[in-house]
Amino acid sequence: MWAAVHGNRAALNDPREPYDASWERNRALVLEAEALGFDSVLVAQHTVNPHDRTRDQLEAWTAAAALAAVTSKIEIIAAIKPLLQHPATLAKMALQIEAISRGRFGLNVVNAWNRAEFEPAGLPFPEHDARYAYGAEWLKVVGGLISGEAVTHEGEHFRLTDYRLRPADAYRARPALYVGGESEPARELVAQAGDVWFINGQPLENVRALIADVAARPRGEAPPLRYGLAAFVIARPTHAEAEAEHAHLAELAAQDAELKAVQRANTDPKVVMMRAIASRPSVGSNGGTAAGLVGSYAEVAERIAAFHAAGIELFMLQFQPFEAEMRRFAAEVAPLARALAAAGGDRRAAVS
Template sequence: MKPIAGAAGDVGHLELGMFGPNGTGHSMSKVPERWYPTWENNRDLALAAEAAGLDFHIPFARWKGHGGESNPQGAMLDPIVWAAGILAITKRIKVFTTVHTPFVHPIVMAKHLATMDHIGPGRVGVNIVSGWDREEFEMFGIPLREHDERYEYTKDWLDVMRTLWTADAPGHHRGRFFDLPGLIGEPKPRGKITLMNAGTSSAGRAFAVEHCDLLFNILVSPEACREEVATVKEAARRVGRSIDVYTTACIVCRPTRKEAEDYHDYYSREMADWPATDHLMQQLGMDCQSFSPEFYATFRNRFAAAHGHCSIVGDPGHVAEEIRRIRDTGVRGLTLGFIDFASEFSYFKDEVMPRLVDLRVRRPPG
């Protein structure tokens, strides 16, 4: 097996991190063991993830659940406060926050991020979200802009933050959406804030390529992901930039493949919250341009299982091999989701992560 150049200069090293433990997880399932986001279990998970050698932590940002019987993502710790807390208790792991640009003023967000970088210097990232959920916008009393205009707004929003982080004297920011005299902010971040965007529409992809360090891409299949990674990197090269790609997978790992498949069927079919699933798909189909209606019809069960993301289901050897296939697409990082982060990550750490070292997917710990 020929390893590829990976993260942080390590040949073959795939970054791994948690995704969404500040909420109830990815699934639209009614199973009672589904993760619930208390601060105590988030604290313990972050410390366990860092001790195991994981590279990053990324939160969800949701303001309203998806309804149904279980109301997935209805309970969620604020991603900005959460990130500051995780930074304060860890020493090495990179911690992202997630922000909806229409809901947080850029002057306020620039201060939040600069403060975070003083708590955890050089370990701060921000997942920049332009917004898509009409019901959340209605709850805030803010109009949902036309799709491509959302990214134009976000570009102006980001320019304000960058000015605050770099300007040594007050200036006047004059943009399409912000006209801000006397713009200045202290303290500055101590290091670079990593910028990530998850836009998969053409406008979202262009924004990420031109302005961000990372694109968060939905994994439909390793084959499709390989093509998308190559396309994204070529687009960045054409504008004189470089960008890396993260993707995500929900992990169902058990001692045998049958046990894993049986549990996956149980939580994503028998115990699926179909009203919540259909509500999520309807929301995305109405106000997000990432996928076609045919995609949603085909992948209804995939939404119930993992919010539309890929699931890796099997015994430890199979899970490790599937992660190797994902690494070989050229992605820099893989975010991990679990039904119950605590118990399932413990098994993943013990049984899968050593296999990833053996497969040269990750460097040895230490």
């Protein structure tokens, strides 16, 4: 599941879910998700709320460290924008959260899209491909450091000499590396350096094509890449009830039109995610309902199983109102989806 780092995922003004991006709300939400059997939580990184700069925004890395301390089973995945952190400092933080969580930590590398977080702070915001080139060098350094290596590196952006971090990871070779983005530089980056590729919500045939493209790229001796999918879930006893709720959330989301226009103006037009979302109107962020997880309990479970058969192992899910719909999903859909996935093969679909 996605942590509520900037409140509601579908519509900012929903009387059933008052806006709340507080630490207290997120702590309670993640602890309940863990108790319900969710496998992972993604803590997105923003310094400024991407929808409305006057609203609250949870800080990702301090929250991830705190969540690592109060949970016991759920994987904590913290997003990081390389332009905001030197790789040596970030790698040290990652290893510390890995230790706090006892081997349950992952980094989600996102090469930034919202210039409003950077330019007003006087931070550089290079053009799209330059951000990915920076991110590739950054990730090379981070990858070596979190693996316990003595890193000597001289590149365009970073210079390190015999730099080693201790203590090293006591639980595995290193924390997991998740990479987001669907542009050509993003695909090349995840093929070269990632463990899991996060794909934005979209129809099954698109996901199959994306997986086929990246799976065909060389990875050297690295293990096969794994795949995750973002999706907003609307599940009800009947298809008609789910569609009615979808329409209701879309109507609420329409009230945010002015804020979304500001967000679009602040977004790098070369970002593939934003272009794809604009071409497939949906509820929720990162593709949301475009993945088609809207329908009866059985329909949603069957669609999850179909994505799983195509190669998706981790479903990063959004809901609204979050707590109530997360409970509904855990009770009504997750058991069906896991049974279908088990019947279709040995791999178990993770719901998060």
